Amino acid sequence: MILNIIKDNTLMMAPLAGYSDLPFREVVKKFGADITVSEMISVHALAYQNKKTLKMVEKSPLENPFALQIAGNDLEIIKKAVELINTFKDTIQILDLNCGCPAPKVSHHGSGSSLLKDLDKLVSILRLLREVSLLPFLSVKVRLGFDKKIPLEIANALNDAPIDYVVVHGRTKSDGYKKDKIDYNSIALMKQTLKCPLIANGEITSKEVAKQVKEQTGADGLMIGRAAIEKPWIFTQIKEGLEESVSLRKKVILEHFDRSIEFRGDYGVIMFRKNLHAYSKGLRGASDFRNLANTLSDPKETRKVIEDFFNTTDFES
Numbered sequence: 001m002i003l004n005i006i007k008d009n010t011l012m013m014a015p016l017a018g019y020s021d022l023p024f025r026e027v028v029k030k031f032g033a034d035i036t037v038s039e040m041i042s043v044h045a046l047a048y049q050n051k052k053t054l055k056m057v058e059k060s061p062l063e064n065p066f067a068l069q070i071a072g073n074d075l076e077i078i079k080k081a082v083e084l085i086n087t088f089k090d091t092i093q094i095l096d097l098n099c100g101c102p103a104p105k106v107s108h109h110g111s112g113s114s115l116l117k118d119l120d121k122l123v124s125i126l127r128l129l130r131e132v133s134l135l136p137f138l139s140v141k142v143r144l145g146f147d148k149k150i151p152l153e154i155a156n157a158l159n160d161a162p163i164d165y166v167v168v169h170g171r172t173k174s175d176g177y178k179k180d181k182i183d184y185n186s187i188a189l190m191k192q193t194l195k196c197p198l199i200a201n202g203e204i205t206s207k208e209v210a211k212q213v214k215e216q217t218g219a220d221g222l223m224i225g226r227a228a229i230e231k232p233w234i235f236t237q238i239k240e241g242l243e244e245s246v247s248l249r250k251k252v253i254l255e256h257f258d259r260s261i262e263f264r265g266d267y268g269v270i271m272f273r274k275n276l277h278a279y280s281k282g283l284r285g286a287s288d289f290r291n292l293a294n295t296l297s298d299p300k301e302t303r304k305v306i307e308d309f310f311n312t313t314d315f316e317s
């Protein structure tokens, strides 16, 4: 028998389209993220195997366990996508179904969060995935509902699905990402009902919040998204405490930058601009640094600008 993959206090890095690529996931792995997840990949793209998609399936040897997240609702296309995924059965451990994405290009086509409007369909997709997937584990990432909260209905439906764990982002699709809508009590209700482990997600930004969310929800583990873009070291902070410093930031950023360039070539410089925005938050001179970074496209020059900035800046008081 395969034991469950979720240990008590598991910390997961959230899937973040446009951010959680291989170089970024390597960074969070080094800072103690237990499980990493790919960006969401459409089953159509997998079934028709375009080059960009295959790059999204790549993982680092550091990532184990690694979850590949798919979005889709057409059973035939899903089966075709899983045929490709099965060729990675020796390196990818978890197949994750996205049932939370609010983006119109996903939810308007019956995938992502719109599966929360048809729980029978959601369960039938999970059953199909368990039947055809050769990956050892299967999981699902949900919100609390589509336009209204239905945590108990979702939890009861998922109890009929052959899954190893559920990630719950504590908002409905209609709530988008509004900070004040986060609802840990509804996650707690799901935890009391679900038979499998639950990972709580949403607005976890520090060790203190992590502790409070764990207590309030009773979750088996936590998933962190946007806070890790600014501070990928948040996983170590939660596990064992870690003093933030500008020199730590500099070290992490340069390593992340170098890996991004290796992974994407010179285009990695442009892709990295958004990371520089996040990494410079709260530092003196950040605004000028960002303006300058937005004009750069040469890797060597950009690296020098990063070094110069982080050698001289400090936390804004």
Ligand SMILES: Cc1cc2nc3c(=O)[nH]c(=O)nc-3n(C[C@H](O)[C@H](O)[C@H](O)COP(=O)(O)O)c2cc1C
Binding pocket: 014, 015, 016, 017, 018, 019, 038, 039, 040, 069, 098, 100, 101, 141, 169, 201, 202, 203, 204, 223, 224, 225, 226, 227
């Ligand atoms: C830019 C961005 C991209 C995201 N991409 C995905 C995705 O590909 N798959 C997914 O399940 N959720 C995605 N999410 C949702 C996050 O995984 C997470 O559930 C949400 O941000 C709440 O967690 P946080 O408050 O810790 O960020 C995305 C969120 C953001 C802001």
